[in-house]
Amino acid sequence: MTDQSALSGRIAVITGAAGDIGHAIAARFAAAGAGLALLDLDADAAGRLAQGSELPPGRSLALGCDVSDEASVERTVAAVLERFGRIDILVNNAAALTPLAPVADVPAAAWRQAIDVNLTGAFLMARACLRPMRKAGRGVVINIASQLAHVTTPGRAPYSASKAGLLSLTRSIALDHAAEGIRAVSLSPGAVMTGRLTRLIGSPDEVAAALAPGYPAGRIGRPEEVAAAALFLASDAAGFVNGSDLVMDGGYTARSVRPRASAGSARDSGCRCRRATSTGAPRTGRADRARSDTRSGGASRPAPCG
Numbered sequence: 001m002t003d004q005s006a007l008s009g010r011i012a013v014i015t016g017a018a019g020d021i022g023h024a025i026a027a028r029f030a031a032a033g034a035g036l037a038l039l040d041l042d043a044d045a046a047g048r049l050a051q052g053s054e055l056p057p058g059r060s061l062a063l064g065c066d067v068s069d070e071a072s073v074e075r076t077v078a079a080v081l082e083r084f085g086r087i088d089i090l091v092n093n094a095a096a097l098t099p100l101a102p103v104a105d106v107p108a109a110a111w112r113q114a115i116d117v118n119l120t121g122a123f124l125m126a127r128a129c130l131r132p133m134r135k136a137g138r139g140v141v142i143n144i145a146s147q148l149a150h151v152t153t154p155g156r157a158p159y160s161a162s163k164a165g166l167l168s169l170t171r172s173i174a175l176d177h178a179a180e181g182i183r184a185v186s187l188s189p190g191a192v193m194t195g196r197l198t199r200l201i202g203s204p205d206e207v208a209a210a211l212a213p214g215y216p217a218g219r220i221g222r223p224e225e226v227a228a229a230a231l232f233l234a235s236d237a238a239g240f241v242n243g244s245d246l247v248m249d250g251g252y253t254a255r256s257v258r259p260r261a262s263a264g265s266a267r268d269s270g271c272r273c274r275r276a277t278s279t280g281a282p283r284t285g286r287a288d289r290a291r292s293d294t295r296s297g298g299a300s301r302p303a304p305c306g
């Protein structure tokens with residue numbers, strides 16, 4: 001078996017497929033022979049991806065889906081089954097990034113949004129896809145978590161809690177369904193060079209300058225690296241990998257550092273995307289952000305944004 005045939009004949013459902021990481025996973029899975037259901041809140045963007053040159057025509061289906069909405073999930077999974085007749089792989093990749101705020105100031109709506117999309121959405125998708133997987137006696141669920149499931153940074157409570165919950169959901173799926181031939185694994189990337197980060201920080205060079213120094217590897221990750229790890233986890237080569245998490249963060253969480261005395265609040269955490277809004281758009285211009293970043297001080301490594 002080669003990378004080109006690792007997923008031959010399998011059907012993979014990918015949520016948040018229109019984002020950079022979802023796109024990279026879709027391209028990698030397609031190259032490995034999988035048929036794809038590309039789900040995203042942004043149905044048009046998922047449709048453009050399905051028609052792109054990286055994906056073989058006729059083997060991918062794009063559908064609008066809100067993973068946090070039970071009815072939307074059930075409708076969408078039914079449509080996937082109607083088209084393909086089976087689901088072998090689910091990649092829970094969709095995620096919401098909420099505004100940075102210390103816990104005392106987190107609006108309940110922001111907390112709920114992160115939990116609803118990142119955790120409940122993954123549960124709803126898994127529950128719907130586990131039914132056909134059980135019948136087939138095989139299946140793989142891959143939950144895209146984050147290094148922020150393991151560590152956190154000031155101001156990121158909703159996102160971090162939702163991603164930490166995803167690790168627990170992964171273990172539960174693994175234990176509850178291992179005897180039915182189903183595996184569940186999670187992947188925890190560090191910061192990855194994506195539109196999510198360039199929208200928050202600036203050009204790729206600015207993103208690299210802001211974040212790479214915090215990584216022992218001296219750089220942040222690439223979407224293709226996440227896709228390569230997802231391909232391994234989805235394939236039979238990972239047949240004995242179940243209930244575990246793969247951290248891929250260039251050594252970020254392996255390192256222990258002592259924060260400076262000023263660290264400890266979202267305001268001075270050093271996080272380069274502290275002005276993120278719920279839509280991921282910065283509230284102010286780049287000059288403002290740059291000034292504010294210079295003042296930020298805080299922890300002795302730049303806070304991760306993943």
Ligand SMILES: NC(=O)c1ccc[n+]([C@@H]2O[C@H](COP(=O)([O-])OP(=O)(O)OC[C@H]3O[C@@H](n4cnc5c(N)ncnc54)[C@H](O)[C@@H]3O)[C@@H](O)[C@H]2O)c1
Nearest residue numbers: 016018019020021041066067093094095191192194196306
């Ligand atoms: N980019 C990073 O640095 C980084 C680091 C670690 C982990 N991650 C994780 O990787 C995954 C993909 O990240 P990305 O950078 O490509 O993100 P992104 O924001 O570019 O893409 C996320 C996609 O999810 C979709 N989405 C949002 N809410 C949805 C909903 N309710 N239903 C369906 N789709 C919805 C969005 O439309 C978007 O296309 C996420 O789970 C993210 O938390 C990213």
